[in-house]
Amino acid sequence: MKEKRAELSDTQIEALLKSYLEKILRQDERERSREGKSWQGVEGPDEHVDAMAYLQHDCRRELAIGNYSRGSGAVEDLLKEKGIELDRNGASYEKLCRGMMKVMINYLEIDIRRTLLDNSLMNLPFPELLKGESFEDS
Secondary structure: EEEEEOOHHHHHHOOOOOOOHHHHHHHHHHHHHHOOOOOOOOHHHHHHHHHHHHHHHHHHHHHHHHOHHHHHHHHHHHHHOHHHHHHHHOOOHHHHHHOOOOOOOHHHHHHHHOOOOOOOOOOOOOHHHOOOOOOOOO
């Protein structure tokens, strides 16, 4: 049963985004530890890092100009998974999509670092997404 809401609080949005980041980091770490990272269409780690850096650059540019379309698919999946319906024209949906772009940028940064065998989370682009949480054990 879906929970119908017109709007979400900032705290609820933050909790949804953190849960999504935790989930994708755990999935990535499981993939890396079980069968090794799949480089999907690239030659190896160096090319993977280049591709992720390019994608991260695109996400930053889109975030800067207010184009959140790249994050909207992940937001739709997240809302469906959590059983939440939001007005697609509402402020909460826009905040969630903007926040998802930040999550994507952070995820790409963490993916790049993990590929380079650096598991630190120091100086991430959007540290507010990690407040009070430790993803290093994810």
